[in-house]
Amino acid sequence: MAKLYFNYATMNAGKTTMLLQASYNYRERGMTTMLFVAGHYHKGDTGLISSRIGLEAEAEMFRDGDDLYARVAEHHEHTTVHCIFVDEAQFLEEEQVWQLARIADRLNIPVMCYGLRTDFQGKLFSGSRALLAIADDLREVRTICRCGRKATMVVRLGPDGKVAKQGEQVAIGKDVYVSLCRQHWEEEMGRAAPDDFIGFARN
Numbered sequence: 689m690a691k692l693y694f695n696y697a698t699m700n701a702g703k704t705t706m707l708l709q710a711s712y713n714y715r716e717r718g719m720t721t722m723l724f725v726a727g728h729y730h731k732g733d734t735g736l737i738s739s740r741i742g743l744e745a746e747a748e749m750f751r752d753g754d755d756l757y758a759r760v761a762e763h764h765e766h767t768t769v770h771c772i773f774v775d776e777a778q779f780l781e782e783e784q785v786w787q788l789a790r791i792a793d794r795l796n797i798p799v800m801c802y803g804l805r806t807d808f809q810g811k812l813f814s815g816s817r818a819l820l821a822i823a824d825d826l827r828e829v830r831t832i833c834r835c836g837r838k839a840t841m842v843v844r845l846g847p848d849g850k851v852a853k854q855g856e857q858v859a860i861g862k863d864v865y866v867s868l869c870r871q872h873w874e875e876e877m878g879r880a881a882p883d884d885f886i887g888f889a890r891n
């Protein structure tokens with residue numbers, strides 16, 4: 689049976705590089721993959737998956753209200769699809785996560801989702817909440833905090849270099865994200881007194 693996978697991490701953990709490598713491994717063996725990315729990420733009319741180390745691939749965009757099951761089923765009818773990859777999966781709607789589960793269950797195509805678990809305020813994204821609830825296989829993509837511990841949280845730095853405490857959940861392109869462990873995240877967010885002298889909180 690095919691499974692629905694959720695590979696989750698903080699920012700800058702190399703999720704997108706992993707996705708592109710995994711898709712390449714399928715295609716190298718003559719198999720067909722379908723790539724999806726959230727509609728915020730595009731070049732013209734085409735979705736674009738790009739990793740920090742310079743790998744890129746065109747992808748189909750998903751937007752709120754799209755029926756991903758229908759799109760995959762239609763494609764699968766004339767070209768056998770061997771694996772589905774979804775980047776920025778945190779932006780999926782709950783219903784779209786169920787559609788992806790149906791792709792695994794009814795079309796027997798594995799679905800690999802990559803995305804963030806929480807936003808800069810430590811809150812789950814809609815897609816991540818649904819994936820954590822119903823995915824068959826959860827895999828954490830690890831990255832580390834400046835202190836060397838596992839980073840599980842992310843802060844957003846505004847154009848002034850200061851840590852954003854409030855604001856929209858989604859801000860693409862203009863801001864910088866830094867992955868931190870929970871302790872340093874709380875310190876940077878001003879929720880706990882700093883116990884070291886590195887970081888942004890004292891800017």
Ligand SMILES: [Zn+2]
Binds near residue numbers: 868869872
């Ligand atoms: Zn830390």
